[in-house]
Amino acid sequence: xxxxxxxxxxxxxxxxxxxxxxxxxxxxxxxxxxxxxxxxxxxxxxxxxxxxxxxxxxxxxxxxxxxxxxxxxxxxxxxxxxxxxxxxxxxxxxxxxxxxxxxxxxxxxxxxxxxxxxxxxxxxxxxxxxxxxxxxxxxxxxxxxxxxxxxxxxxxxxxxxxxxxxxxxxxxxxxxxxxxxxxxxxxxxxxxxxxxxxxxxxxxxxxxxxxxxxxxxxxxxxxxxxxxxxxxxxxxxxxxxxxxxxxxxxxxxxxxxxxxxxxxxxxxxxxxxxxxxxxxxxxxxxxxxxxxxxxxxxxxxxxxxxxxxxxxxxxxxxxxxxxxxxxxxxxxxxxxxxxxxxxxxxxxxxxxxxxxxxxxxxxxxxxxxxxxxxxxxxxxxxxxxxxxxxxxxxxxxxxxxxxxxxxxxxxxxxxxxxxxxxxxxxxxxxxxxxxxxxxxxxxxxxxxxxxxxxxxxxxxxxxxxxxxxxxxxxxxxxxxxxxxxxxxxxxxxxxxxxxxxxxxxxxxxxxxxxxxxxxxxxxxxxxxxxxxxxxx
Ligand SMILES: [Zn+2]
Numbered sequence: 001x002x003x004x005x006x007x008x009x010x011x012x013x014x015x016x017x018x019x020x021x022x023x024x025x026x027x028x029x030x031x032x033x034x035x036x037x038x039x040x041x042x043x044x045x046x047x048x049x050x051x052x053x054x055x056x057x058x059x060x061x062x063x064x065x066x067x068x069x070x071x072x073x074x075x076x077x078x079x080x081x082x083x084x085x086x087x088x089x090x091x092x093x094x095x096x097x098x099x100x101x102x103x104x105x106x107x108x109x110x111x112x113x114x115x116x117x118x119x120x121x122x123x124x125x126x127x128x129x130x131x132x133x134x135x136x137x138x139x140x141x142x143x144x145x146x147x148x149x150x151x152x153x154x155x156x157x158x159x160x161x162x163x164x165x166x167x168x169x170x171x172x173x174x175x176x177x178x179x180x181x182x183x184x185x186x187x188x189x190x191x192x193x194x195x196x197x198x199x200x201x202x203x204x205x206x207x208x209x210x211x212x213x214x215x216x217x218x219x220x221x222x223x224x225x226x227x228x229x230x231x232x233x234x235x236x237x238x239x240x241x242x243x244x245x246x247x248x249x250x251x252x253x254x255x256x257x258x259x260x261x262x263x264x265x266x267x268x269x270x271x272x273x274x275x276x277x278x279x280x281x282x283x284x285x286x287x288x289x290x291x292x293x294x295x296x297x298x299x300x301x302x303x304x305x306x307x308x309x310x311x312x313x314x315x316x317x318x319x320x321x322x323x324x325x326x327x328x329x330x331x332x333x334x335x336x337x338x339x340x341x342x343x344x345x346x347x348x349x350x351x352x353x354x355x356x357x358x359x360x361x362x363x364x365x366x367x368x369x370x371x372x373x374x375x376x377x378x379x380x381x382x383x384x385x386x387x388x389x390x391x392x393x394x395x396x397x398x399x400x401x402x403x404x405x406x407x408x409x410x411x412x413x414x415x416x417x418x419x420x421x422x423x424x425x426x427x428x429x430x431x432x433x434x435x436x437x438x439x440x441x442x443x444x445x446x447x448x449x450x451x452x453x454x455x456x457x458x459x460x461x462x463x464x465x466x467x468x469x470x471x472x473x474x475x476x477x478x479x480x481x482x483x484x485x486x487x488x489x490x491x492x493x494x495x496x497x498x499x500x501x502x503x504x505x506x507x508x509x510x511x512x513x514x515x516x517x518x519x520x521x522x523x524x525x526x527x528x529x530x531x532x533x534x535x536x
Contacts, residue, residue, distance in 0.1 A: 003135040007147050010062055013071050013131065014054040017186060018047060020123055021078045024085035025050075025183035032177050033169070042169040045162045050184060052155040052162075057187065059151050064138055072128045078186040079124030083116050087402065088379065088458040089451075091182040092189040094196040096461050098274045098291070104318060106333065106344065110380045113400055179466050199291050206296055211283060212303030215519040217366065225484045227309070227366040227515055228359065228438035230427050233277060234420065234446030235317055235375030236460060237475040239264060241417050244477075249392060251417040254425035258479060261494050263528075266476040267503040268448040272461045276447035277321040277372075280504035283521060295322050300508045301368070302326055307517045309366040312358055314351045317372040324370070333374075345383050348373045348423045352430050359434070366515060367438075371427070375420055378450060378459050381412035385419035392418075406453050413452055420475075428479050439485035441514055445507060446474035476502070478528075488516075494532035502528055 004012070029046060033039040061070055081092045090096060138144060163170050173180065182188050239245050243252045244262040255262075269279035269286040278294040279286065281301060305311050305327055313324035316332040332351050335341040340350035351371045359367060376384060379399040392411035396404030404412075424444055431440040449471040451457035460471045480489050509527040512519065524530045 001134055003137040005147070006062055006064075006067055006136055006138065006144065007059070007151050009071070009131070009134065009136060010058045010067065010151075011055050013075065013127070014051055014058055016127055017054055017075070017078055018051045021082040021185040022050065022183075023082070024089070025180070025185065028180055028183050032180065038169075042166050045166050045169075046173070049159050049162050050187075052158045054187060056152055056155040056159075057190070059148055059155070062148070064144075067136070068131055071131050074186050074190075075127045075131065076120075076124045077189065079119050080116075081189050082123060082185055083119040085183060085185065087115070087400070089456050090459060090461055091463065092185075092192055093182065093461075093463055094192045094199060095270065095272050095275050095463075097189070097192055097196045098200070099272050099461060102274055102318060102321070104333075107318070107377070110377075110383070111399055113398075115400060179463070182463070208295075209297045210302075211298045212306060212519045212521050215303050215307040215517050215521075217307045217309075217516050218518045225437060225439050225482060226364065227368075227441070227485075228431065228434050229368050229441045229443065229511075229514055230431060231368060231370045231511070232424060232427060232442065232444040233280075233317075233370060233372045234444060234475055235273070235373050235377050236448060236450040237376050237417060237420060237446035238449030238470050239266065239446075239473040239475050240470070241414060242475050245475075249414055251414050252421045253418075254421050255477065258425060258428050259491065260428075260477050260479045261491065261498055263476040263478070263497075263502055264499050265501045266445065266474050267501070268446070268472050268474045269504040271448045271464055271467045271471045273318065273447050274321055276504065278323055280445065280447070280507045281323045283508055285505040285526075286503060298326075299323055300511050301370070303519065303521065304368060304511060304515055304517060307515065307519075309368050309515055309517075310362040311368045311370070313370045313372065315372040316346055316348050316351055316374045317377070320370075320372065342386075346374070347386070348375070348420070349426060352426060355430065363437075368511075368515070373420065373423070375446070376413060376416040376450060378413075381409075381416045384416040389415050389419045389422065391415060401453065401458050409452055413450070417475075424477065428481075431479075431481055435482040438482060439488070440481040441485060442477075442479040443507075443510075443514075444475065444477040445504065446476070448472065449474055474504075488533055489529055490532045494529065497528070497531070 029043055033043060035043060058071065084090055085092065241247050241251060243250050244256060245264045268276050269289060270276040279289040281299040282289055282294045282297065284293055301311055301323060311327040313320050313327060313329045314332050315329065316338065320329060330337055332338040333346050335346065338346040338350035339353050340347040355369060374384060379401050382395050382397045392414045394408050395412040395415060396408040398404065401409055424442070427442050431442060434440050448460050450460050451468060451470050454468060454470060457468065462471055464472065480486060480491055506526050506528045509523050510529055512522050513527050513529045513533060
C-alpha cells in the first residue's frame with residue numbers, strides 16, 4: 001500500500017465522512033433549501049464548509065500516536081449514528097447519548113437489523129481497516145507542525161470565504177434553521193459527547209441533598225384506613241392514541257368502563273425516559289430540572305418515605321433512572337422475578353403477581369407501589385403485547401419502520417396501547433378488593449410520547465423545543481377507591497379539570513396530597529387535586 005502523509009489521511013477521512021455519513025443532514029437541508037436557483041450552490045458550499053470544519057477538527061487532535069486510533073473510533077461510531085439518523089430521523093444529542101448508555105442488551109437487540117450490519121461493515125469496518133493498514137509517512141516534528149498549521153489556517157480561510165460569499169444563506173442557516181446542525185455527522189455527536197461528559201461527571205462523589213426532612217403525615221382523626229396507591233409510570237404512550245382522548249380507534253375499551261379521571265392535556269418534562277422519569281419524581285419543574293440537580297437531590301419517594309410510607313418500585317422497563325436508589329427496587333425484566341415472560345419478553349402484568357404479599361406484610365402502613373412499564377417501547381411495538389391483543393391489523397413486524405406502511409406501524413403501536421389499557425384496568429381490579437380496608441388510588445402517567453412517522457420522524461428523544469406534540473403530550477389517568485378516599489377527594493369535581501393543561505411538574509405535589517404529607521415543600525399551585533380535596 002502506498003503511504004500517505006498524516007494531513008492527507010485526515011482530509012481523506014473527513015471527505016469520506018461528509019460524503020457517506022451525512023445523508024440525514026443533506027436531506028434536511030434540501031427540505032429547507034430545495035435545489036433550485038442559487039440554493040444548489042449554497043448546498044454545495046455547505047458540503048465544503050462541513051468538509052473543512054471536519055478537517056480542522058480532526059487536524060487539531062491528530063498526532064503521531066492519536067491519529068489512527070481516533071480516526072478509527074470516529075468512523076466506527078459515525079457509521080452507527082448515521083444508521084440511526086437515517087432510519088429513525090433521530091438526532092444524536094446529549095440525552096440520546098445518555099439514553100443509549102443506559103440501554104441494556106435486550107433493548108439493543110430490538111434495534112438490531114441486517115441494514116445495521118451493512119452500515120457497520122461498509123461505512124465502519126472497511127474504512128477503519130483501511131485507516132489501520134495504510135502506512136503514514138511522518139516527517140520531522142517541525143515539518144509536521146508546519147503542515148498542521150497550514151491545514152488549519154487553510155481550512156479556516158476557506159470556511160470564511162464560503163460564509164462570506166453566501167452570507168445571506170448562512171445567516172438564515174445559523175439563525176433560523178439552527179436545528180439543521182444537529183444532523184451533521186460526526187461533528188454533532190462529538191459535541192454532544194462533550195456536553196454529556198460535562199453534564200454527568202463531577203469532580204467528587206455525588207452528595208445527595210436531603211429535602212423534606214419535616215415531612216409527616218397529618219391524617220384527620222376520623223380516618224383509620226391506610227393509603228394503598230399504585231403509581232404506574234408508562235412508556236412512550238402518546239395522549240392522542242388513547243380513545244379516551246378522542247382517538248378514533250377503540251384503544252381504551254376497558255378503562256372507559258371504570259370510574260376514572262382521564263387527563264387529556266398533560267405535558268412531559270423531557271422527550272426521553274432518562275430525562276422524564278427522574279424529572280417527574282423530582283422537586284424541580286421542567287424549566288429547572290437537569291441531570292446533575294436531579295441525581296443530586298432527594299425526590300418525592302424519599303420525602304414520602306420519611307413520613308413513614310412503605311415504598312416498592314417494580315421495573316419492567318430498564319431501571320428507575322436513579323429515582324429508586326434509596327427505596328426497595330425489584331427488576332421485573334427477568335423471569336427470575338417476573339412469572340409472565342415469553343421468548344425473552346416479560347409482560348407488565350407480571351408486576352402484579354405477589355403484590356398481595358407485600359401489602360399483607362405492611363398492612364398497618366401506608367403503601368406506595370411504583371410500576372415502571374415496558375408499555376409502548378419502540379421500535380418493535382409488535383413485541384409489546386400478547387397475540388390476543390392484536391386487534392388492529394395488519395401490523396408492522398420489523399424494527400425497520402420505513403419498510404412498514406404508516407397504517408401497519410400505527411396498528412402495532414395501537415395494539416400496545418390496547419395492552420396498556422388492559423394492564424391499567426387490571427391494576428384497578430387488583431386494588432378494588434382493598435377498598436374496604438384501604439384508601440386506594442391508581443395514578444398513571446406516561447414518561448413521554450412517540451413519533452410514528454409524522455414528518456419523517458420516528459421514536460422519541462428530539463430536543464424538547466423542536467419536538468412535536470406527539471412526543472410531549474402523554475397519557476395520564478387517575479382512579480380512586482374506598483369511601484374514606486372519596487370523602488377526601490371529590491372525583492366529580494376533579495373531572496371538571498380533565499382538559500386543563502397539567503404537566504409532570506405536578507406529580508411531586510399531587511403525591512404529597514394523596515398521602516396527606518405535611519411539609520413546607522408542598523406547593524398547592526402544582527397539586528392537581530388541590531381544588532378537589534376537602535382537607536387542607
Ligand atoms: Zn421512555
